[in-house]
Amino acid sequence: MWQGTKDTVIRAARKKRGELKYDGKPVYIYEDYCPEVLDQRSEYKEVMRQLYALNLKPSLLYPARLFIRAEDGSRRRLASVKEAQQLLAAHQKH
Structure with missing residues (x-):
């Protein structure tokens, strides 16, 4: 039950990004990941920046x-x- 509630709150917060306030002050909600997941996700940081570009x-x-x-x-x-880097390399050739 908690996981479903958490996901619902995170999705709603994303939709209201920049608009969510309490007592007139902005509120930010982030997912809390264990260190192993944070390490896995950090591997994608640079390639995601390039994909956004x-x-x-x-x-x-x-x-x-x-x-x-x-x-x-x-x-x-x-x-x-590695697959993302290969996609980036192919895009840069074109």
């Missing part, structure tokens, strides 16, 4: 699953940082 709209789902949304709206899962 190419407007591929990356998203990192729990625990560390990388998806991109292309300009045509299609969504693709990249299985690893």
Whole structure:
């Protein structure tokens, strides 16, 4: 039950990003990850920055699953940082 409530709160907070306030002050809600998951997610930091720069709209789902949304709206899962780097290399050739 708690997991479902937590996910609902996180999703609602994302939709209200920048608008969520308490007593007139902004409120920020972040997911709390264990150190192992944080390590996995940190491996994607640089490649995600590069994917954003190419407007591929990356998203990192729990625990560390990388998806991109292309300009045509299609969504693709990249299985690893290495696969994301290969995609970036291919994009830079074009």
